[in-house]
Amino acid sequence: MNADSSLHALEEALKVSPTNIPLRLHVAESYIHLGRYADAIIHWKALLKLEPGNLDWQVQLADAYLQNEQLGEAAVVSEAITQASDAPPLAFLVAARIAFAEGDLRTAVHHYKTAIDLDPDLQDEVLDDQLGIGPLESTSEISEGRVRFTHDEEPPAFDIEIERPKMTFADVGGMDDLKEEIRLKIIYPLQNPDLYEAYGKKIGGGIMMYGPPGCGKTHLARATAGEIDAGFLSVGINDVLDMWMGNSEKNLHELFEKARRNSPCVLFFDEVDALGGRRSDMNSGSARQIINQFLAEMDGVQHSNDGLLVLSATNAPWHVDAAFRRPGRFDRVIFVPPPDRPGRAEILQWMCQSKPVKDIDFQYLAKQTDKFSGADLKAIVDVAIESKLGEAMKTGKPVPVTGKDLSQAAARHKPTTKEWFASARNYALYANEGGLYDDILKFLDMK
């Protein structure tokens, strides 16, 4: 009997005894083995009807959805499992694969790290490769899409992989002025260098984005790369300083070189204030050398920066060395505020698009979520989805999230941007050289 006809016989047996769990498990696993994921999904769902709280089966269902290229469903099922306190380690591996398939490298790395921490046997060469993080050593620690090394280790040469983001500006809700600024300042010059030179415009320099956390600075930088089909290299300055103590200039140079070799490439520096802020912890001579090296690389002193787009982000622009803002460096400093009302509606719509939802009045929700950051909006969508998952497990199919669920989640969530504005307000009032922080005052309606 071949595999198909024996499975047919087992299906017939299941019709007679539909609650025979071992038999159904065997059938579900056999379908996975044969690559018949849609059939496997039917059986995982049927099993979950019998035991809705079985987390191992939920993981299998999420994985089958992923294999069957039903990313939305896979994400819904997986997101809720990973939030359970007793989530099995495999759940994080599957969640990492789903996040990778969605182009969200940071989340992928985060989940992958959790999976390996819980069970080192889950290390997966394919994922190591895809995430560009190399095999994990027990002494190394991954954080937010970047590899961080402990101090007593010899830091390896810089080997962050270049991402190829699939997302574009269309995936960034609101922020129209910012998108236009990025187009004018760095995208058009990259695409039409001769035209810019003909008008006597100097090409080069970068944009520094600042604002409260979670308002989309990284998201926008990644989308900039996707918009022009460029590579994306994301570097957290804090990680770099930890990792490169003593060898920073050489590594900084290698990083720029790597971006140049892979041009067009967006080189994104997060937490750029750390270069200034960390000076007190560091021997000031070596700190100055790093800053000088950074500035020389940006100026393209020895090497052409054609095809290189440099973006940076900070929550504390007041700690960034003023030398960074000179012409040809981060000479455009842009405030990234929490999204406005239409922006929030757009972001929520974008976040819900691949999820099972119904009856959502996005305009109403946008009104309800004043001062919410993009990350706050993501949090309420996650909470609403989680609250629906129990139901979904009972019925065996995703139960749609409604506007009411989102609204209830929003009512319980405090926007995280308020604290940032409390301290930003003081800098804007008392250290506003050259009107650098006028946008903050405008936003707070104080100007």
Ligand code: ATP
């Ligand atoms: P931090 O200062 O903490 O690094 P950030 O400003 O870089 O924060 P992001 O990491 O880009 O913020 O945004 C956090 C999350 O919020 C993103 O992963 C994304 O899901 C969501 N988000 C933020 N802004 C937007 C937006 N405009 N459109 C869609 N999603 C957004």
